[in-house]
Amino acid sequence: MKRPTYTIGSCIKKVFRPGERSLPRTEIIMRLEQLSSYLPASKSAEESLNEALQLPDSPVQAGRSEAIVELTYQPHQLVDKAFQFVRRAHSPKNMDQIMRELRKHTNFSWNQITRLLTLDKDPRFVQYEGDERWYLAEWNLANDKIFEYLVKNGKDKLSIRSLFHLVEQEIKLSEKESIFAPELDDRFIVQGENIYVNVASNKHSEQPEKEISTAIAEVASTEAVVEAKQEVKEHQTEQFIHVQEEKIMNSTVSVNKPVLKEVEQLLGQAVSLLDQRNEHMSGEVISHFQESNMDAIETLMNEKHKNEQLVEAIKNIVSSVDAE
Amino acid sequence: MNREEPICIEMRFDLIRKIISDYQALLKHMETEVVELFATNQLEAISICLEEKKRVEVVIIKLQHFVDKWEARSEMGIDY
Numbered sequence: 001m002k003r004p005t006y007t008i009g010s011c012i013k014k015v016f017r018p019g020e021r022s023l024p025r026t027e028i029i030m031r032l033e034q035l036s037s038y039l040p041a042s043k044s045a046e047e048s049l050n051e052a053l054q055l056p057d058s059p060v061q062a063g064r065s066e067a068i069v070e071l072t073y074q075p076h077q078l079v080d081k082a083f084q085f086v087r088r089a090h091s092p093k094n095m096d097q098i099m100r101e102l103r104k105h106t107n108f109s110w111n112q113i114t115r116l117l118t119l120d121k122d123p124r125f126v127q128y129e130g131d132e133r134w135y136l137a138e139w140n141l142a143n144d145k146i147f148e149y150l151v152k153n154g155k156d157k158l159s160i161r162s163l164f165h166l167v168e169q170e171i172k173l174s175e176k177e178s179i180f181a182p183e184l185d186d187r188f189i190v191q192g193e194n195i196y197v198n199v200a201s202n203k204h205s206e207q208p209e210k211e212i213s214t215a216i217a218e219v220a221s222t223e224a225v226v227e228a229k230q231e232v233k234e235h236q237t238e239q240f241i242h243v244q245e246e247k248i249m250n251s252t253v254s255v256n257k258p259v260l261k262e263v264e265q266l267l268g269q270a271v272s273l274l275d276q277r278n279e280h281m282s283g284e285v286i287s288h289f290q291e292s293n294m295d296a297i298e299t300l301m302n303e304k305h306k307n308e309q310l311v312e313a314i315k316n317i318v319s320s321v322d323a324e
Numbered sequence: 325m326n327r328e329e330p331i332c333i334e335m336r337f338d339l340i341r342k343i344i345s346d347y348q349a350l351l352k353h354m355e356t357e358v359v360e361l362f363a364t365n366q367l368e369a370i371s372i373c374l375e376e377k378k379r380v381e382v383v384i385i386k387l388q389h390f391v392d393k394w395e396a397r398s399e400m401g402i403d404y
Contacts, residue, residue, distance in 0.1 A: 294370075
């Protein structure tokens, strides 16, 4: 039974949180296990990671030691533009669409775009198996929630028009951005203006691309509204996009979450990341010792010193802020 | 082995092999020691440990070479 499944490279991208550039291998495997429902069923987390490391344009590579895996992504304004385009459209785009857009709005040539636009490496873009289009990693799939709602309420069909109301009022999807991809999911069949719950779910749904895009565009606008203020409810799609743009301008994190809390969480993550790094150093020390590489041990110890100082400083800041 | 006991010449290669494996165990032990030293920021001690490790490795190689060289010949001698 078909469910939206990330490609191997995309699974790994989802594991990295914003701002993280490298992670211990064990941490990646642990996080991959949590994502297991989106992983290809036959593969373990470790196999998936190893496979991802072998990909031709892999988003990750082994770090200074095998125990550390780091992102290969190098920032480039062209990729940033592609990101903004997909984000603004709030619907997945294939390479051709992205390239046409970039060609229109930048001075880069086709050749340059083809060479520079390696979305495979950029952690902000993800793909699902069997879909050539690029989604944003920050979007959460609403498929499960919509399916649950329909089953719970005994509904077997949903008009695309009513998705708007459903997602906003009934399912009350989080403030985070969501996307609905019924065409990747055997639980849904898209037909014209309607989405049906697929009872014989082993059937494969094949719908014309146009209809699917309409469905996604519709949900996209729905999502924008969920996050925006109530007054804009009855506006047209163009205005929804406008609202979304505003939201993007204002904040890259979710608007409704208190910033202070988010920052505290990030600091906590930073501390645990540094602690984990220090724990992993013992393995590296042994391998440097075996290679009689005293310089490497010294470098590692300097890194450890810095990490410890940083952890100490962060803890001090957090505790002094808490005390106030 | 008891120090009073005379070395049995037939056992000489086994004895050396035992010494080699003891040295290897020592190296293994040094690895744990180094991790502890690293945790307590004793870079100087790690450096001494590393020198000692290099010395032991040379001894192991020499002993191994000795065994490889002479054991084969002594067996040939017996067969002859």
